[in-house]
Structure formats: structure tokens, C-alpha cells
Amino acid sequence: MRIGELAERSGVSVRSLRYYEQQGLLSSTRTEGGQRRYEEGAIDRVIRIQELFAAGLSSKRIAVVLPCIEARAENRTPALLDELAVERQRINAQITDLLRTRDTLDEVISTAADVLTASQPA
Amino acid sequence: MRIGELAERSGVSVRSLRYYEQQGLLSSTRTEGGQRRYEEGAIDRVIRIQELFAAGLSSKRIAVVLPCIEARAENRTPALLDELAVERQRINAQITDLLRTRDTLDEVISTAADVLTASQPA
DNA sequence: CTTGTCCCTGACATGGGTGTCAGGTCTTAC
DNA sequence: GTAAGACCTGACACCCATGTCAGGGACAAG
Numbered sequence: 322m323r324i325g326e327l328a329e330r331s332g333v334s335v336r337s338l339r340y341y342e343q344q345g346l347l348s349s350t351r352t353e354g355g356q357r358r359y360e361e362g363a364i365d366r367v368i369r370i371q372e373l374f375a376a377g378l379s380s381k382r383i384a385v386v387l388p389c390i391e392a393r394a395e396n397r398t399p400a401l402l403d404e405l406a407v408e409r410q411r412i413n414a415q416i417t418d419l420l421r422t423r424d425t426l427d428e429v430i431s432t433a434a435d436v437l438t439a440s441q442p443a
Numbered sequence: 444m445r446i447g448e449l450a451e452r453s454g455v456s457v458r459s460l461r462y463y464e465q466q467g468l469l470s471s472t473r474t475e476g477g478q479r480r481y482e483e484g485a486i487d488r489v490i491r492i493q494e495l496f497a498a499g500l501s502s503k504r505i506a507v508v509l510p511c512i513e514a515r516a517e518n519r520t521p522a523l524l525d526e527l528a529v530e531r532q533r534i535n536a537q538i539t540d541l542l543r544t545r546d547t548l549d550e551v552i553s554t555a556a557d558v559l560t561a562s563q564p565a
Numbered sequence: 566c567t568t569g570t571c572c573c574t575g576a577c578a579t580g581g582g583t584g585t586c587a588g589g590t591c592t593t594a595c
Numbered sequence: 596g597t598a599a600g601a602c603c604t605g606a607c608a609c610c611c612a613t614g615t616c617a618g619g620g621a622c623a624a625g
Contacts, residue, residue, distance in 0.1 A: 323592095323601075323602075324601090324602070325601065325602080334583070334584080335602085336582090336583060336584065336585085337582075337583065339603090339604090340581095340582070340583075352591080352592085353591090354590070354591040354592075354602085354603090355590080355591075355602085355603065355604095356590095356591065356592080356601085356602055356603070357602080357603090369547075372540065372543070372544050372547075373544065374582080375537075375540050375541075375544075376540070376541055376544045379580090379581075379582095380581075380582080389551065390547065390548070390551050394554050394555050394557075394558045395558060397551070397555040397558075402552060402555050402556075405548055405551060405552055406552060408548065409545060409548040409549065409552065412541055412544060412545050412548070413545060415497070415541060416538060416541045416542065416545065418494065418497050418498070419497075419498055419534055419537060419538045419541070420538065421494070422494050422495065422497075422498045422534060423531060423534050423535060423538065425491075425494075425512065426512075426527055426530065426531040426534070427531065429511065429512050429519070429527060430524060430527055430528060430531065432516050433516050433519040433524050434524075435516075436516045436517060436519075445571075445572075446571090446572070447570095447571065447572080456613070456614080457572085458612090458613060458614065458615085459612075459613065461573090461574090462611095462612070462613075474621080474622085475621090476572085476573090476620070476621045476622075477572085477573065477574095477620085477621080478571085478572055478573070478620095478621065478622080479572080479573090496612080501610090501611075501612095502611080502612080
């Protein structure tokens with residue numbers, strides 16, 4: 322498929338897809354005239370890339386980690402698995418932080434709701 | 444306390460503390476000579492600010508939300524509570540995404556571990 | 566009063582993913 | 596073969612929290 326279709330189906334801008342390629346995260350074949358063509362599988366890959374960006378990885382980190390995620394299990398070297406574990410740990414810490422922040426907000430919201438309820442009894 | 448001590452005790456750079464003040468997130472009194480002085484409570488406030496930054500809020504959003512978090516319950520207006528709920532929702536979605544990414548990594552790691560174990564039986 | 570340390574403001578830099586524009590080429594349907 | 600629309604590269608802009616530097620003042624211990 323061409324880049325516009327991939328953009329639409331993966332929910333990522335054309336600009337970003339070209340950027341991913343430049344960073345070595347996504348590959349394409351080219352037509353005679355130099356336009357990019359993608360396989361169906363590119364959609365999943367792009368979505369995964371977005372997930373990793375959302376998880377706070379830089380493109381360089383993703384370039385390291387993504388091949389390991391997509392490789393067959395036999396191709397995962399201990400060194401790459403270590404990298405994965407590092408990110409896993411980072412993400413886990415981030416989840417912990419977010420849960421705490423969410424709890425803080427929940428407490429504020431529910432406390433305030435009580436006050437409102439008290440002033441407007443059913 | 445002075446700004447250097449606050450920086451050290453809250454784990455945030457002096458530069459950032461000045462920035463927070465400029466953004467209206469943190470206040471200080473000034474000495475005759477113009478230097479900033481902080482109360483003990485500033486430490487908690489700074490830590491909370493960091494938490495909110497880590498949760499993906501911009502300084503403008505924090506400026507909106509933080510007073511609501513720190514205000515007495517009676518001062519929380521419905522409009523402010525809505526803002527809080529919006530952020531709560533965003534954070535929750537972020538947590539969901541991160542959990543999924545973490546699961547992906549866990550699966551890769553455990554699958555690979557199985558392979559390694561199989562090739563190096565106990 | 567001096568000296569060392571801390572603090573002040575203002576300004577510019579940086580990273581990193583993305584938006585956007587210009588000027589030009591490819592593809593495809595007619 | 597032509598026109599419309601999609602694509603190409605390269606470049607510049609942006610956001611925004613933070614780093615860093617320069618030049619100068621504040622403050623406290625001796």
C-alpha cells in the first residue's frame with residue numbers, strides 16, 4: 322500500500338511515517354519512481370512504534386528494542402533481553418507513579434463529591 | 444529555606460524551581476535583596492508538581508489543576524472538578540496503554556527465557 | 566570588611582516528534 | 596497524453612521543560 326493509506330489505517334501522519342523510516346524503525350520498498358510501498362504488516366508495526374513512543378521510549382531506544390520484540394524467540398540475545406528488561410522496569414515505575422497520581426485525583430474528586438452531596442441532599 | 448536547599452530536598456534543579464515560579468506554580472517570599480525564601484511546605488508542592496509533569500500535564504494545566512488539589516474541599520468548584528476529571532481520564536488511558544505495553548514486553552521476555560531454559564536445562 | 570558561596574536576571578541552546586511549506590515528480594484514471 | 600491527486604525531498608518552525616552561561620548582587624562566617 323502507499324504511504325497515505327498506511328497513514329490513515331494506522332492513525333499516524335505521513336510526516337511521522339517518513340520520520341520513522343529515517344530513524345530506521347520502518348522500512349519500505351520503493352517503486353521505480355521512488356515512491357514508498359508497504360506490506361500489510363506495516364500497520365501493526367507502526368501501531369507498535371506508537372505504543373513505544375507513548376511509553377516514553379526515544380526513537381533510538383525503539384530501534385534497539387523493536388527488532389527484539391518482533392524477532393523470533395531464537396533470535397533474542399541475552400543482551401537484547403536485558404535492554405528489554407530495562408525498559409520494562411522503566412515502564413513499570415511509570416505505571417506506579419501514574420497510579421499514585423490517579424489515586425490523588427480520585428481522592429480529591431470523591432471528597433469534593435461528598436461535600437456537594439452534603440449540601441444538596443437527595 | 445533558600446532555593447538551593449529546596450532544590451536539593453525536592454530533587455529538582457534550581458533552574459526548574461525558578462521556572463515553576465514563572466509559570467505561577469510555586470510562590471516564594473523575597474528577602475530585602477531579592478532572594479527567594481520558601482516554607483517547608485514548598486517541598487511537597489514541588490514534588491506534586493513533578494508528579495503532574497510526569498503524568499503528562501503541561502505547566503498551564505498544572506496551574507489550573509493544582510490549586511484545586513491543594514484547596515480545601517469547599518473551594519473546589521464544579522468547573523475545576525471537571526478539569527480534574529479530564530486529567531484523571533487521560534491518566535487512566537495512559538495507564539491502560541502502559542499496562543498493555545508492559546504485558547507485551549513481559550511476554551517477549553518470558554518466552555525468550557523459556558527458550559534459554561530449554562537450551563540450558565537445569 | 567573581606568571572601569567564598571549562594572543567588573539574581575536574561576538569554577540562548579537542546580532534544581525529539583511533529584506540523585507545514587515550497588518546488589518538483591510519479592501514478593492513475595480518463 | 597493530460598489532468599488531478601498523491602508522493603518526493605529538504606528545510607524551517609514549534610512546543611516546552613530543562614541546561615547552561617554571563618555578568619552582577621546578596622549574604623554570612625571569619
